[in-house]
Amino acid sequence: MTAEAKRRTQEERTALSEQLMTEAAVSLLVERGIASTTLAAIGERSGYSRGLVTHRFGSKAGLLAHVHDSVAAEWVNRVNTLVGRATGVTALQRVVDALYQFIVDEPEELRAMYLLRYSSIDPGAEFRANVAKVNRAHVRALARWIEEGKTHGEILPMVDARIAAELFASVVDGLLYRWAVDPEIPVSELYELIRAHLGYALRVPSP
Amino acid sequence: MTAEAKRRTQEERTALSEQLMTEAAVSLLVERGIASTTLAAIGERSGYSRGLVTHRFGSKAGLLAHVHDSVAAEWVNRVNTLVGRATGVTALQRVVDALYQFIVDEPEELRAMYLLRYSSIDPGAEFRANVAKVNRAHVRALARWIEEGKTHGEILPMVDARIAAELFASVVDGLLYRWAVDPEIPVSELYELIRAHLGYALRVPSP
DNA sequence: AATAACTTACTTGTCATCAACAAGTAAAAA
DNA sequence: TTTTTACTTGTTGATGACAAGTAAGTTATT
Structure with a gap:
């Protein structure tokens, strides 16, 4: 996360990032398809790093x-x-x-x-x-x-x-x-x- | 191709290899699915090298x-x-x-x-x-x-x-x-x- | 008919991409 | 202060793509 890093509880942070990543995934899947949707792209489109998706969802x-x-x-x-x-x-x-x-x-x-x-x-x-x-x-x-x-x-x-x-x-x-x-x-x-x-x-x- | 390299015309060779690769692809697709089916595996299962599939079909x-x-x-x-x-x-x-x-x-x-x-x-x-x-x-x-x-x-x-x-x-x-x-x-x-x-x-x- | 020149079938070497994972940093909770 | 959690960065192995090479088959020349 960058810039306006509001003060949030950990629970809020995970819920937010999870939702943002899911939304980013949906739009990327529709745009590019499954194979061409990279985990890095999902992480970055949702405003995080390339590694968060794997960290959160395992694979x-x-x-x-x-x-x-x-x-x-x-x-x-x-x-x-x-x-x-x-x-x-x-x-x-x-x-x-x-x-x-x-x-x-x-x-x-x-x-x-x-x-x-x-x-x-x-x-x-x-x-x-x-x-x-x-x-x-x-x-x-x-x-x-x-x-x-x-x-x-x-x-x-x-x-x-x-x-x-x-x-x-x-x-x-x-x-x-x-x-x-x-x-x-x-x-x-x-x-x-x-x-x-x-x-x-x-x-x-x-x- | 190894061993019993029968004498064949070029046309016969391409037709044969194409058929063998297609059959190998079908069986691998059913076994492992699209993503897990590698071009190397198709080439090798059909008795050729890992590179022939790309050479023949482009991608x-x-x-x-x-x-x-x-x-x-x-x-x-x-x-x-x-x-x-x-x-x-x-x-x-x-x-x-x-x-x-x-x-x-x-x-x-x-x-x-x-x-x-x-x-x-x-x-x-x-x-x-x-x-x-x-x-x-x-x-x-x-x-x-x-x-x-x-x-x-x-x-x-x-x-x-x-x-x-x-x-x-x-x-x-x-x-x-x-x-x-x-x-x-x-x-x-x-x-x-x-x-x-x-x-x-x-x-x-x-x- | 023999051989040279060429074309085609196939193989091997190499690179860029990407998923997976390990190791690290910073922020929140205890 | 210590511990836990959220997130980032470094690295590696697998794989598709392609370039460069070898050998087999085909055509042309004599």
């Missing part, structure tokens, strides 16, 4: 895991807030809405998270476990909402909640992959289509 | 692009063979079948290709253009099959071929992502579900 993988988990936590928050106490098809549609809103509000963070999510299929990615954990939690939540829809009689009884949840998660992940490769794809139309299909595919036909 | 990115394009070409072949002259829902279902067969027949190649496909969203990935090109070609082919289904009266007229094709491609990519992260997911059930949904979602209801 590049440690930092990437932290970045992933931070954004994933925000994503979970957004979903939970928007879904609230809804269940069944409504809950799933709200998930779609939350995602769309996330794309609009924080494209950088979302892009950084998906950069990490997708690169986590690399056997050498040490933060693989973090991603897999988040994925499992998502599917569990989705399956629960579907089960609730079944008990309320809204969703067809023959629907296998686990399989349907897995497919829904796949659609979302696939769509975000294609958005990440080509941001010009008609995202809003695709989300509309998914919302509509959720109704047709899962709901008990009204008499 | 690591050049090699990765070549590997991607090789597997992508095989994928396109498989799809075209299986789809044949089919159109509409049948064609799309055959695509699903081709993919499932690819997973069963050549999981390593498919995994390597998807490793590269997904890591291509990284802004630093120089083979991004290769992946984007293949993606666009896929969507074009899918949209064409859907359009043909519409003209034959099999597929609902209100279906937007471009959007539906994009969504179908997303589903496939998303599913493969989840398979890559967790090979234990119920792939065959999911493919069945997709096959079935293609019928419900696109086809004109029979009278």
Whole structure:
């Protein structure tokens, strides 16, 4: 730290530097990608030395895991807030809405998270476990909402909640992959289509 | 090359070494991932020196692009063979079948290709253009099959071929992502579900 | 047909970059 | 004052890139 070195407690200092480094990492990841983002650049962009990132997070993988988990936590928050106490098809549609809103509000963070999510299929990615954990939690939540829809009689009884949840998660992940490769794809139309299909595919036909 | 240096033309030599290096790259990518796969390891596993890969492909990115394009070409072949002259829902279902067969027949190649496909969203990935090109070609082919289904009266007229094709491609990519992260997911059930949904979602209801 | 001249396939030497880690300094807490 | 913590600086090994070299294959000349 240079210049205006305000008087801070150690706790405040670590929290601040951690946040600044995470933000710097997100912007660098989006600008340059994972391989070209150096620890030195992150440290320096956030106003510290080239060595602090390693010191704090242990390794590049440690930092990437932290970045992933931070954004994933925000994503979970957004979903939970928007879904609230809804269940069944409504809950799933709200998930779609939350995602769309996330794309609009924080494209950088979302892009950084998906950069990490997708690169986590690399056997050498040490933060693989973090991603897999988040994925499992998502599917569990989705399956629960579907089960609730079944008990309320809204969703067809023959629907296998686990399989349907897995497919829904796949659609979302696939769509975000294609958005990440080509941001010009008609995202809003695709989300509309998914919302509509959720109704047709899962709901008990009204008499 | 050592030992049994058979008498070969230069053309044969380059073709052979290129193939051996590509195969070595696929196996190393699947074993260790992109970052941990060194050019030296590829050269040596294929029986050459540490320097040949760079010499032949120019750079690591050049090699990765070549590997991607090789597997992508095989994928396109498989799809075209299986789809044949089919159109509409049948064609799309055959695509699903081709993919499932690819997973069963050549999981390593498919995994390597998807490793590269997904890591291509990284802004630093120089083979991004290769992946984007293949993606666009896929969507074009899918949209064409859907359009043909519409003209034959099999597929609902209100279906937007471009959007539906994009969504179908997303589903496939998303599913493969989840398979890559967790090979234990119920792939065959999911493919069945997709096959079935293609019928419900696109086809004109029979009278 | 033989050999010389050239071109191409492949190898080895070297450098710059970067992640990792060790050792140091300064600021805060005890 | 002593100890702990936040952060910086020095150094090393690994690796991608490239330059320079060697040997094998091809073409031209006689």
